[in-house]
Structures are given as C-alpha cells and as structure tokens.
Amino acid sequence: MKKQTNILISAACAGALLLAGCGKKDDMLNLFCWTEYIPQTVIDKFTKETGIKVAVENYSSNEEMLAKLLAGGGDYDLIQPSEYTVEAMIKEDLLQPLDHAKIPNLENLAPEFRNMPFDPGNKYSVPWMAGFVGIVYNAETVTTPIVGYNDVFTPAHAGRIVILDDPREIVSWGLATAGIPINDVTDENLAKITPMLRDWISKVKVFDSDSPKTSLSNGDTDIGVVWSGEGAILFNENPKFQWVLPAEGFHMFVDSLAVPKNARNQDLAEQFINFILRPDISKMISAEFPYFNPNAAARALLTDAERNNPASYPPGLDVTKAQIFRDIGGQGSKIDELITSLKVR
C-alpha cells in the first residue's frame, strides 16, 4: 500500500513539474494578425536571429480580432488592429503603452506616420502597413472609363463585381458617393444611402475580404473595390489590372502593431516591432504584400517597379490629406445588420 502511495506521489510531482514547464512560455511570442499580411519568411528570420519562437493565429477583420480578444480565448502578445480599432481600444484601456526605449527603429517611420490622430506620438501602436481602398478593373473586359464608385456599380457590370465583405467599408463608399463625411455613420445618413447600397449590392457577385484578387484573376469577376495591396499584386501579375482611387473620396487605412493589456510577453512583442521596423525586414514585407510602406528608410530600398506600382504608391498622392476611419462605437452592429439584410435576395 505504501509503495502504491509513493508511486502516486511521484506521479503527481511529475505532473506538477510538467505543468510548471508548460506554464513557462518566456520564449514564445503569440502573434494574432491578419490573414495574408505577415510573410512567413519574416517570422522565420525573426526566430532564427533571436531564438524566439512565434505562434501565429489569423483573423480577417478588426471586429473578429476584438471579439476573440475580449472573449479571452487566447493569450496574445501582439495584435494588428487598424486605426479605428486602435482608437476604440485605447478608449477602453485595452492596450499597453509601448516602451519606446526598446524600439529604437521607430525613427525609421516617415514623419506623417509618427503622429496619427488615432494615437498621437505612437504611444500604443506602430504602423505596420498603410493602404487604400480603391477600384481595380480588368482593362481587357472593362472598356468604359472608370473614375469612381458610380462607374463600378452599373448595369453593365452586374454579376461581374467583387467587393470587400466589410460593412464599414461598404457604408463608407456609399457615404462618400452621397457627399457625406465617411465617419458620420448616423441613422439618418444610413437611411439616406440605403436605397443606393441596395442597388449596388444587388449587382455584386462575390464578397471577399481575405483574397478578393482570387475571383478577379480567375476571370469570375472583372471589376472590384478592394485593398490596394490586392490591386498591386494583381497589377504585378498582369498589367491589365488597372487601379483607380475613387473620385468621390477614399480613405487610407493604417494597420498597426499593438500590445494588448495583460499581454504576458510585452518584451518579446517590442522586440518583434523593432525587428520589423528594420529597413531590410520592412522591404521583405513590401515585396510580398505591396501596400503603402510607412517606413521611410525601407521605402528608399524598394525597387523602381515596386515604387512605381500605382496601387501601392498612387502617383501624386498627399498622404497627409487622406481621410481615415474613426471609432464609431455601437453603430458597428447596426451597419452589419443593414448590409446583411441587403445581401438577402
């Protein structure tokens, strides 16, 4: 009997040791980021140089990320929210202030990205990539001039359109077309643009935020309103894919890196931020995901082809004048229901 007890005790000790071992996750960075946004090569290089392992989990919208974060599903050390979500999270005290002493490469950022209105002075967030939402079209099949949203949602293009599956985006295009500031998401303004959005959505073939380029490059759609990075990839694939910033108005998104409150490994997260701010690393990111790189030092390293891609770096654009999304609070679920109702045919 005594022998049995001894075995039990030693088994329990072994278990406890094992648990303690698992609990010690000092060398693991838990990254929660967008799909198709952080190249695996960059993550591998980070692990190789620092010895820090990286666990990656993906999401496909800010809302999804927030939902998971708030549900407490995972222990994330580093997240990748867009500007309006950074603003909401700062407001709700969900982000950890960054220690700038640990991120000396911050100075590589272009000055216009050092002091964005959603997070003045980069206190909580560091821009990863910026970009625009605009129109991409196949110039072989679309021969009419394309200037703005109204040229996209025409009867001629019905059933040939792909747009982002993102209610906030769709609503902002409608507001811009109606001449309303894109952050004025009030009930009256929504009512005003609803008939137009209903007409637009009835002509859409595919809703896709993750990879809208797929249906364009497969030939299932001819024209779309998509992320500029997707437009840039399509242009690189085949120059027949033209990029247009809508004349009615467009916005710039700034996807940033931030550390959620109570993150276990803030130190590792800051190491990662500093790593991706290195010009040579940031250049690798640009090569795979050709968005607008906020890193001035890295932009200097780009090839001419990369810099002259009209979707990545629209010619003659003044970034400081681009509109950005602001936090709209609880209106989010209202616009989600609106767009869902318009999708039901």
Added chain:
Amino acid sequence: MAVAAAAATLASGPSHQRRAGLGPWFCLTPMLGWLLLFVIVPTLMLLVVSFCERDALGRVIYNFNLQNYIRAFDWMWLKILGISVWYALLTTVICLVLGYPVAYFIGRSNERVRGLLIMLVMIPFWTSFLIRTYAWISILSQDGLLNAALMGARLTSAPIGFMYTPFAVVLGLVYNFLPFMILPIYTSVEKLDGSLIEAAYDLGARPARVFGQVILPLTQPGIAAGILLVFVPAIAMFAITTLMGGGTNPTIGEVIQNQFTKARNQPFGAALGVLLLIIFIFSLWLSTKFRRSEEE
C-alpha cells in the same frame, strides 16, 4: 394470476436485466465527461448568453431579456434560415439519390472488393475539406479546368460562370457530405439477408417490388442515419457556402459565425444558435418517430 402476468412482463421487460454495478459507469466516465464538458456545458452557456445584451465593443452584459429572440423572428433572419434549410434539403436528396446505388453496389459486392471500395469512399477524408473546396474553385472558375475542357471540346463558345452560384454551393455541399450518406447505408446493405431477397423473387415479386417491399425497409435505418448525418451539418455549414457562394445570399451558418466575429454580437448569435438547435432536435425527433412507425 396477476402475479404471473407481472412476472411475465418482468421477464420480458428490460427491468429484469441485472442491475448495473459501478463497473459500467466507470467505463462510461470518459464519454460522460466528454459530453458534459464539450456538449452540455457549452450548450448551457449558449442558452444563458442568448438572453443577454452586449456593449459597444461586444462584451456580454448579463442583463437578461428576450430581445434577441424577438429580433430573430424578423422576416430577414427567417428567410436566411429558409434558404439554409432549402440548401440542406436539396443536398440531402441529391446525396440520397447518388449515394444509395453506390452503397448498395458496395454492400453487395464480394468481400475483397468491398474493402477497397469503402477505402475509395474514405480517401477524400485524408485531405482537409477546405483544401478540397479550394480545389473545386480552381476547377469551376471561369479560367478553370472545367471551362477549359468544355471550350476545348467546343461544347461552349464562351466560359460558363459556375462559381459563386447556388449550383456551386450545392455541388460543394453534396461533394463534402456524400460519404456521410454512403457509409451508414452501406452498413445496412451489408447486413441485408440475401435469402429474404431470393424468397421474394421465388414468391413472384418483380424487381421493383422486391426493392420497395424488402430491400428498402431493411436498409431504412441506414437511410435515416444518412439523412441525419447529411441534413443537420449541411444546415449549419458556413465555410463551403462562403467560399463557393461568394457571400451573396448568406446562410444561417455564415450569419451565426458573423455574429460571433465581425458583428461582435455574441448574444444574438447565441439566440440564432439556440433556434438552430431546436430545429435539429425536432428533426431528430421526427426521424426517430419515422423509424418507430416503420417498425410497427
């Protein structure tokens, strides 16, 4: 006399069986624990959350009321549910029509071939269904393999838009769920007593009658199981419908997933989930009732 009758019922009834000791319960513990942890507790959580509210960021506020259910009975959500049930029904019927002959053929073939054929049915499971769905996209897209073949054979002059249509959705669903129809029917067919079929023929029945009055009733448990295994998951499926349907005409699975992620409205998603659960329980009840009336 009364005592004898009681004894007789006791003898034939299940209550006569030896009372189970602790042993069987001990053996069942892993399964009961699993059920409790991963079915009963989550379902209760879903039920509780479905009566709650949420704040601007989507955090659940434990303020109990019926508003989510009132909202769920809006025409729009019911229509979405209707579309999903219709897709699932169509998928089930097509799977049954395609799967039954296959299952019958496999079940009646000789034993050496049988193992091989069942293996062939199972092989698709070795690859993730998402990858197989992406494969369908490259087959069906406008610049895809099918259109290239059709145009190469001069069957059509312009590419046909197969993708992002109800056709593509149902095709994706049928493709993924067909094995779940074949396998249970196969097990019923395998157990089929060949002498009963021979007897039916000996008594002068024609093939149609043999099938309708002997084979079909005997394989009915397999059919019922197949229908359940296809219909229930097909209603709630969201990945295939999003990828193949392009997000137009959302299904209830997509909407619920959306409530838990993009819309950040867990309580409403939970309420829709509970309604779906009620539909599942109802269809389960219907199928057991159907089976029982068949047996009588």
